[in-house]
Amino acid sequence: MEDFSLDMRTLNFIMILFSVIYCIGLLLFQIAQKPIEGLTLFSFSIFLIGSGPFLLSFRGIIPDYLSIVSSNMLIVLGFHLTLYSLSIFRGYSTRFSQLSSILLLVVLACFIYFTYYDPSIRIRIVTISLFLAFVTLSTAFVTIKGKNEDLPLAVRMMALPFVAYSVFMAVRAVLAINEAEIADFMQAKLVHQLTFLFSIVLIVAMSFSMLWLINARLLRANEHLLHQDPLTKLQNRRALNDTIWHFQHKAQYAPVSIIMSDVDNFKSINDQYGHLVGDDVIQIVANTTQHKLSDSAAAFRLGGDEIMILIPSCTLIEAEVWANQLRQTLSGVTLATQPELQLTVSFGIALLSPTKNWQESVEKADKALYQSKRNGRNTVSIVA
Incomplete structure (x- = not known):
């Protein structure tokens, strides 16, 4: 299995491509329809999640503050906005987002310290993995527990990939803690390469689920209008x-x-x-x-x-x-x-x-x- 390797730069390019496509598509949907709370932020979060790995792929070509610190902060910010936007979309408290905001500062401090003062790729991996494990699990929780009435199957389909991603990130953090220091991230072990592949799957899954949820809302709204008298708002x-x-x-x-x-x-x-x-x-x-x-x-x-x-x-x-x-x-x-x-x-x-x-x-x-x-x-x- 160790002989198997993924081209991380190719995966990064695919990720930014998918991110841009889904971001633009959801934004156009938001413009064409009655505005939906949280959808604009959700679209922007997808773009940020894809932008971070794109900058990461230029490591060694552009300065470290762009290819390491900025790229990873774009990723964590994207996941943070996903949590916040889905809290709004599903009608749940933003307390997890508030905690995530505090952790963002912790992650930033860790990346600055372990990039310039005590360089360690391994600790940076552990830091971002633990953050993403917490945020994606929180995102799954607010998705399931949201108060807004949405199609149950679509809600579960939205939450499931976040749970799977959270588990993967937790496992990745544990493996990174126990492995030797990493000399070159672009040549890191398979588990780190798989992160980009799983991120692509997550972007596709959550974008598809969001469209499913929105479409179900529109169908329910149309069904409601079919059963409502327009003058009195009573049933017909x-x-x-x-x-x-x-x-x-x-x-x-x-x-x-x-x-x-x-x-x-x-x-x-x-x-x-x-x-x-x-x-x-x-x-x-x-x-x-x-x-x-x-x-x-x-x-x-x-x-x-x-x-x-x-x-x-x-x-x-x-x-x-x-x-x-x-x-x-x-x-x-x-x-x-x-x-x-x-x-x-x-x-x-x-x-x-x-x-x-x-x-x-x-x-x-x-x-x-x-x-x-x-x-x-x-x-x-x-x-x-």
Whole structure:
């Protein structure tokens, strides 16, 4: 195995090439899309990770402060920014990044000392390896523990190469401690040569995973828009069709109430005040309704001024009390642009059947709503 050797300068060239390509690609993606927190720093970190080895390959040609100190500091700074950017991207505390910032100064001091005052390639390898082992393991941790909702498989795929790289760096540090002083880094043992190969793999893996995570976020956002009414931000009919089974399943164990509501004399409001005011009325009703909902309940805009509400573990009597509270709240609402407008809303209530066609249950709630209209509006009716 010792006879096997890698061309480190070639690996360095490949690394900077990959770094530039992925950095530019991610930055262009950031420009073309809605800005994503942490992505710009993440792109720049990839470039730095590739730039360090590139300078390192000119050792003996350019001054030591560039080929040794600056090159290695670019590498550790790149990994530090990767940790910081992923902490932001995944919504995790930056405390690991703060500790990494302190360690950066320690690494810089070690490299200056062991380059100019007590030259030792071996100690420099141990220093940077231990730092990278800590930072990459921390990066894997914040990636897994981040609070932002991301595709779980993509999150694990992002974290895995960092864990593997951390283990490799820890092993490299142990081996370097126990080996003799290294005369020429470019002719060092295979384990040190493999560092560049593994770094290339890490750059490719984390760039691919980042694109996967971003794409999953965009797909989820598009899916959310497909299920959201653009005016009220309530869920729409598509969302109702996709989630009604969930409420029917709950109805097998506890009552689920359906509440239908619409604004009284809404056509007259549109005719008298205009459709923009009509939209304002719908938004106020939707916002007030959403504000009063529990976490387990859901509201759907079915069209026009009609809103359907599903409340799990709620009897007809409890639903009537809730609807009356909402009705009274809405009766006291006024529009800033049309303070003279008296807003009232009617409600109809029924129970969701756990076995029958759910549309039959909705028809019962509609029937109750029509009964409220016949009873003079601004009332709550029940059809059992």
